[in-house]
Amino acid sequence: MSNFNGYLLEANLIGGQWVGADSGATTEITNPATGAVLGTVPEVGGAETERAIAAASAAFKSWSKTNLMERVGLLHKLHDALMDHQEDLAQLLTAEQGKPLFEARGEIAIGAAYVRWFAEEIRRNKGEIIPAPTNDKRLLVTHHPVGVVGMITPWNFPSSMLARKIAPALAAGCTVVAKPAPQTPYSGLAWGKLCQDVGFPDGVVNIVTGDAPAIGGAIMANKDVRKVTFTGSTGVGKLLLRQAADQVKKVSMELGGNAPFIVFDDADLDAAVEGAMIAKFRNMGQTCVCTNRFYVQAGIHDAFVAKLKEAIAAMKVGDGTEDGVVQGPLIDENAVKKVEGMIADAKAKGGEIVLGGARHALGQTFFEPTLITGATSEMSFSTDEIFGPLAAIYKFEDEEDAVAAANATDYGLAAYAYTKDLARAFRMNETLEYGMVGVNSGLITTVEAPFGGVKESGMGKEGGSQGLDDYLITKYTCVAGL
Numbered sequence: 001m002s003n004f005n006g007y008l009l010e011a012n013l014i015g016g017q018w019v020g021a022d023s024g025a026t027t028e029i030t031n032p033a034t035g036a037v038l039g040t041v042p043e044v045g046g047a048e049t050e051r052a053i054a055a056a057s058a059a060f061k062s063w064s065k066t067n068l069m070e071r072v073g074l075l076h077k078l079h080d081a082l083m084d085h086q087e088d089l090a091q092l093l094t095a096e097q098g099k100p101l102f103e104a105r106g107e108i109a110i111g112a113a114y115v116r117w118f119a120e121e122i123r124r125n126k127g128e129i130i131p132a133p134t135n136d137k138r139l140l141v142t143h144h145p146v147g148v149v150g151m152i153t154p155w156n157f158p159s160s161m162l163a164r165k166i167a168p169a170l171a172a173g174c175t176v177v178a179k180p181a182p183q184t185p186y187s188g189l190a191w192g193k194l195c196q197d198v199g200f201p202d203g204v205v206n207i208v209t210g211d212a213p214a215i216g217g218a219i220m221a222n223k224d225v226r227k228v229t230f231t232g233s234t235g236v237g238k239l240l241l242r243q244a245a246d247q248v249k250k251v252s253m254e255l256g257g258n259a260p261f262i263v264f265d266d267a268d269l270d271a272a273v274e275g276a277m278i279a280k281f282r283n284m285g286q287t288c289v290c291t292n293r294f295y296v297q298a299g300i301h302d303a304f305v306a307k308l309k310e311a312i313a314a315m316k317v318g319d320g321t322e323d324g325v326v327q328g329p330l331i332d333e334n335a336v337k338k339v340e341g342m343i344a345d346a347k348a349k350g351g352e353i354v355l356g357g358a359r360h361a362l363g364q365t366f367f368e369p370t371l372i373t374g375a376t377s378e379m380s381f382s383t384d385e386i387f388g389p390l391a392a393i394y395k396f397e398d399e400e401d402a403v404a405a406a407n408a409t410d411y412g413l414a415a416y417a418y419t420k421d422l423a424r425a426f427r428m429n430e431t432l433e434y435g436m437v438g439v440n441s442g443l444i445t446t447v448e449a450p451f452g453g454v455k456e457s458g459m460g461k462e463g464g465s466q467g468l469d470d471y472l473i474t475k476y477t478c479v480a481g482l
Helices: 046-063 066-086 086-097 099-125 160-173 185-198 214-220 235-246 269-287 298-313 333-348 400-407 422-431 464-472
Strands: 013-014 017-019 028-029 037-041 128-130 137-145 148-152 175-179 205-207 225-231 249-253 261-265 291-297 350-355 370-373 390-396 414-420 436-438 472-479
Touching: 013 046, 013 185, 037 137, 037 185, 046 148, 046 160, 046 175, 046 214, 066 086, 066 160, 066 185, 086 099, 086 185, 086 235, 099 160, 099 464, 137 261, 148 160, 160 175, 175 185, 175 214, 175 436, 185 205, 185 400, 214 235, 225 235, 225 390, 225 400, 225 464, 235 249, 261 269, 261 400, 269 291, 269 298, 269 414, 291 298, 291 400, 298 390, 333 350, 333 370, 333 390, 370 400, 390 400, 400 422, 414 422, 422 436, 436 472, 464 472
Parallel strands: 148 175, 148 225, 175 205, 225 249, 261 291, 261 414, 291 390, 370 390, 414 436
Antiparallel strands: 013 017, 013 205, 028 037, 128 137, 137 472, 350 370
């Protein structure tokens, strides 16, 4: 097996050293498209995590006081290193995660763009001087790094999800203990090597793999970790929030979604179908901002379904490294079973399978891209996140009904709406209870804008000028006797 020019790292980075687990235990990592073993990673627990936190805590004392332009310069070097090694990193990402290579290349590129964005944004991290009520005082507001940051990232975007946490943390002067997802650890470990190669000091970035409850437990229990950032399921997010309460840790949570995609009668049909394909089938439907529910107005319903069916049927399924492939495998067997369960549930409740609906002839965890019509609010995907290549179509009559149905979920991450009516576009901004709304766009994530949800989809923002806030504390100083 290739080691992707040295980026497949079978060790953890703690205090500048590449080490194994104290017990010597390892876990095999496999390629979901082929089942082939890529290699192993250490199966560490609480003791190793404590050492990583201690290393980060020691490094924070000096790193937090480095010159601003030194941090900025290292971040620019990190951006360049990511882009210089984009192909190796993308190949590694596809090997462990399964997404098509063109998507993996895009993920490395947006990760690099987040690094560059925060290198620029930290230079605009202004404080303020407040007019004092009396002339003998000056009132200052300043921003300071929060401290050691614990990061827990998911398998669906194993590189870019770490990028948008690690970049603002390092820019702000924080140090890091990161735990990548067990299915896709290599893309996370590669960040450790990149940071080391460009000259970040030992202990500033530490990366551990292994026993999630033990690692997470150590991060949550240790007082030196002042901030925890998590991307993943709402269930785990709630558990971490409860644990964070004991020390009142600063937290940011990017949790599950149940994105509606509303197509109004006046929409540009071709644009809506194009947006639907991106919003539904990117990463095989395994993104937190993926469309979960398509609400299509009655007047355009049949035409939309026909065009969407044609587009889905044209998708090539296969190993992500093959030319022309746009749908790789699902991450694991549990993911396949979840989609199968939702399809069975929809069929039992009157849904019609227009296309797909079963495991793919390629075997492994490949699944046929699926289109279901006649979806109703009783079906499980109305309330639960699909995380697979299943498009469910609901028919609606008027705008009020569509918005009410779109909002009838505990989640509030992303929503999409297609319309040519300007007034309606602005109403979507106001009436959809979501942290992000795409009007006439199926792909809205960009480094310049704040990414994050409302309701049970989380708290805090990643990206945009707001993306630094979670890694800084605000301090007020009153200087008197003037």
